[in-house]
Amino acid sequence: MPWADRLLLTAACKAVRFNRSVVLPGTASLYKTNRRVHGRLCIPEHFCKGVVLLVISTLLFIENTRVLAQQSTIQTPQLLLTLMDRPEITNVLFHPVQVARNTPPQGAVDIDVSVAEDVTIACRLYSADPTAPTIVFFHGNGEIIPDYDTIGPMYVRERLNFLVTEYRGYGWSTGMPLTSTLLPDSNTVFLSLRQWLSDHAYTGPLFVMGRSLGSACAIDVAVNHSELVDGLIIESGFAKTLPLAVVLGVDLAQLGISEEQTFNNSAKIATFTKPTYILHGQYDQLIQLWQAETLHAQCDAKQKELQVVPRADHNSIIAVAGPLYFQEIRKFIEKATGTAPDWRELRRQFKARQKQAAENHDR
Known part of the structure; x- marks a missing residue:
């Protein structure tokens, strides 16, 4: 319940308990005999109880309606997603590339997560420091872990741990990619990786990030485990599945599938309140910019940002x-965790970069 409603409800209840008058907004036209105290409309005692009961019942009705609406949209049941386990859909949704396990770059470590019998999901951690923030990353539908062997170290340079996860049938992961298993697998992998990080003394904040198809995984994990994450990062993500499917060449509406029976990203992110950062390309023709704008508008986080590149x-x-x-x-992570340096520290860093640049130029 919003804090203003709670405050009004508390004041009203106290007024009834102590038989006092209570000042309520928007009541001037209801009573012609009311008196004013210090310029404010004051409701006499004999009107208080009826008005308070009306306020209480109205607020409770609004709260119950909001909760029911959230419960009906937070989760996309696996049974609904099985409707999308059709070849004409999975063939455009997934583009798995299978390769043999390669040697991790220096400082990286491979982690394998079992999600079902004989099904293992590959993951790779590019580690900066156990006390640094960790990003659990779900990649796009045509990518695999080795594609990030040059990108992971760039996160490490920013003192961020970067943990890439695969999907069934991608890289050296086993199994076959299906829409119905994508989100359950992502939640299982996230919880297993969190446990692995804890077991290996990684104590920094935890963020989830998704790119393209991976945005559905990241949003689902963030919503289902919001108490375990410190924030959400989306790159080139989508809010609505049906328009994206049309761009990919599949009309889900003609197949009898509604938006609520898909990933339902826009409805899910409307229930997420942790810090959220959304990145999107200005000229993205596959997932157009309005999709990112919709995610940003729907997100319920107070601290949220849309960065268009x-x-x-x-x-x-x-x-x-x-x-x-x-x-x-x-x-963004520094702001979300309250560790952003103050202006003095920023000035020191700027001067240090200037000095380093001058030394490099002299060489």
Whole structure:
């Protein structure tokens, strides 16, 4: 219940308990005989109880309606997602590339997570420091872990742990990718990775991040385990599945599938209140910019930000933004965790960079 409603309800209840008059907004036209005290409308005692009961019943009705609405939209049951386990859908949704396990870069470690009998999901942690923030990352539908062997170290330079997860049938993970198992697997992997981090003394804040298809995984994990995460990061994500499916060449509406029977990202993110950062390319033609704008508008977080990268498309945000991409993510995490340096520290860092640049130039 919003804090203003709680305050009004508390004041009303105290007024009834102590037989006092209570000042309520919007009542001037209801009573012609009311008196004013210090310029405010004061309701006499004999009107208080009826008005208070009306206020209480109205607030309770609004609260119950809000809770029921959230409960009906927070989760996308696995049974509904099985409707999308059709070849004409999975063939455009998933583009798995299977490769043999490669050697992790220096400082990286592989983690395997079992999600079902004979099904193992591969993960790789690019580690900066056990006390640093960790990002659990769900990648796009045509990517695999080795694609991030050059990107992971860039997060490490910003003193961020970067933990990439796969999907069934991707990389050296086993199984077959299905819509009905994508989100349950993501939640299982997240909980297993969190336990692994705890067992290995990683104590920093925990964020979930998703790119493209991975945005559905990240949003679902963040909503289902909001008490375990410190924030959500979305890159090139989508709010509505049906319009995206049309772009990919599948009309889900003609197949009898509604938005509520898909990933339902916009409804889910409307229940998420932790810090949220959304990145999107200005010229993304696959997942158009309005999708990111919808996610940002629907998100219920007080601290939320939409960063549009000029001239970038669906697959070129990092190439266009360069080091700023990783720096801005670090700055968001610092703000979300309350560890952002003050202006004095920023000035010291700026002068240190100037000095380093001058020394490099002299060489």
